[in-house]
Amino acid sequence: MQQPSAASLSKILLRDAVDSDNGIAVLDANNIFLFHNRAFACMFGFPDGAMLGKHYDDMMAWAYTHRSGPLIEAASLDEWLAHVHSRQRSVRFRSFEVDLIDGRWLLLNEQVHTGGEMVVLCTDISKQKKVEFELKQAHADLQRLALTDELTGMPNRRHFFQQLDTELARARRYRHPMCLAMLDLDHFKRVNDRHGHPAGDAVLRHFAAFMRQHLRAVDMIGRLGGEEFAILLPETGVEEALFVLRRMVEQLARQTVDAVAPGFAYTFSGGVAAADDANSVDCKWLLAGADQALYQAKSGGRNRVNAYLPDANAPAPADAA
Numbered sequence: 001m002q003q004p005s006a007a008s009l010s011k012i013l014l015r016d017a018v019d020s021d022n023g024i025a026v027l028d029a030n031n032i033f034l035f036h037n038r039a040f041a042c043m044f045g046f047p048d049g050a051m052l053g054k055h056y057d058d059m060m061a062w063a064y065t066h067r068s069g070p071l072i073e074a075a076s077l078d079e080w081l082a083h084v085h086s087r088q089r090s091v092r093f094r095s096f097e098v099d100l101i102d103g104r105w106l107l108l109n110e111q112v113h114t115g116g117e118m119v120v121l122c123t124d125i126s127k128q129k130k131v132e133f134e135l136k137q138a139h140a141d142l143q144r145l146a147l148t149d150e151l152t153g154m155p156n157r158r159h160f161f162q163q164l165d166t167e168l169a170r171a172r173r174y175r176h177p178m179c180l181a182m183l184d185l186d187h188f189k190r191v192n193d194r195h196g197h198p199a200g201d202a203v204l205r206h207f208a209a210f211m212r213q214h215l216r217a218v219d220m221i222g223r224l225g226g227e228e229f230a231i232l233l234p235e236t237g238v239e240e241a242l243f244v245l246r247r248m249v250e251q252l253a254r255q256t257v258d259a260v261a262p263g264f265a266y267t268f269s270g271g272v273a274a275a276d277d278a279n280s281v282d283c284k285w286l287l288a289g290a291d292q293a294l295y296q297a298k299s300g301g302r303n304r305v306n307a308y309l310p311d312a313n314a315p316a317p318a319d320a321a
C-alpha cells in the first residue's frame with residue numbers, strides 16, 4: 001500500500017481539526033490565537049473565527065463580561081488570569097477539567113511546543129460529569145443511610161459507636177470527663193400490643209425528638225436498636241448527667257402523645273457510666289457499666305435513671321457490647 005505524502009496527511013489532519021466536534025486551538029508563545037475551530041469558539045461562547053489574532057486574556061475578559069466561558073470563582077478576573085498564567089506552560093503537557101458558566105464541563109489538554117506555541121484540545125465531558133456527580137451523590141446517600149437509623153433519623157448503632165470511640169479517645173487524651181447513658185423505653189412491647197406497630201414507631205420518633213429537645217447540641221444521641229437509645233455526654237461528670245437525665249424523666253411525665261391515643265404517656269429507664277480521668281476505661285467498659293445501671297433502673301421499678309458506681313475492688317461490669 002502506498003504511504004500518503006506528508007502534504008496529503010497534513011491536509012487530512014487539518015480538515016479533521018477544522019471539522020472536529022472537539023475544540024482545537026493553537027496559541028503562539030505570546031498567547032495570541034493562531035488557529036481555532038468552530039467547536040472551540042462555540043464551547044467558549046464565541047462565533048466561529050472570532051478569536052483569531054486575539055489575545056487569550058482579552059477573549060477571557062470578553063467572556064467574563066458577557067457571562068459566558070469558564071466559571072470564574074476568583075475574587076476578580078485579574079486574580080483568575082494570574083492563576084491561569086502561573087499554570088499555563090508550567091509543564092509540557094497538562095490535562096484539567098473546566099466548568100463553564102452554562103453548567104457544561106470541558107476536559108482541556110494543553111501541549112506546549114518548543115517554540116512556546118500551545119495546542120489546546122477541548123472535549124465536552126458534561127455527560128460524564130453528570131454521571132460522576134450522580135454516582136458521588138448516590139455514594140454519599142448510601143453512606144448516610146448506612147450510618148442513620150431510618151425511623152428516627154438519628155445515628156444508628158454503628159455510627160454511634162464510631163462517635164463513642166472518637167469521643168472517648170479525646171476525653172482520655174485531654175483528661176476531660178464524659179458520660180455514656182443508655183436509655184430504654186419501659187414496657188414498650190405493650191405499646192405495640194395495645195396500639196399497633198405504627199403507634200410504637202410514632203412513640204420512638206416522639207422520644208427521639210424529645211431527647212433532641214432536652215439535650216445540648218454537643219450531646220450525641222444514637223438508636224442502638226429497638227427501643228434502646230444511647231447518649232454520649234461530653235464534658236459531663238456523673239452527677240451532672242444524672243441531673244439532666246432525671247430532669248428528662250420528669251419532663252417526659254408531663255407529655256402525652258395524643259396521636260397514639262388521647263392522653264397516652266410513656267416512660268423510660270436509664271443507666272449512666274462515667275469516664276472521668278480517674279478511670280482507665282474503654283468503650284466496652286463504659287457500655288457494660290451503663291447497661292448494668294440500666295438493668296438496676298429496670299429492676300428497681302423503671303421510670304428512673306441509675307448510675308454505675310465503680311468500686312475499685314469490684315469486678316469489671318459484665319460485657320454488654
Ligand SMILES: Nc1nc2c(ncn2[C@@H]2O[C@H](COP(=O)(O)OP(=O)(O)OP(=O)(O)O)[C@@H](O)[C@H]2O)c(=O)[nH]1
Binds near residue numbers: 187188192198225226
Ligand atoms: N414499633 C416498633 N417496635 C419495635 C421496634 N423495634 C423493636 N420493637 C419492639 O420493642 C419491644 C421491646 O420489648 P421488650 O424487649 O420486651 O421490652 P419492653 O416491653 O420495653 O420491656 P422493658 O424494657 O423490660 O420495660 C418488642 O415488642 C419489639 O417488637 C420498632 O422499630 N418499632
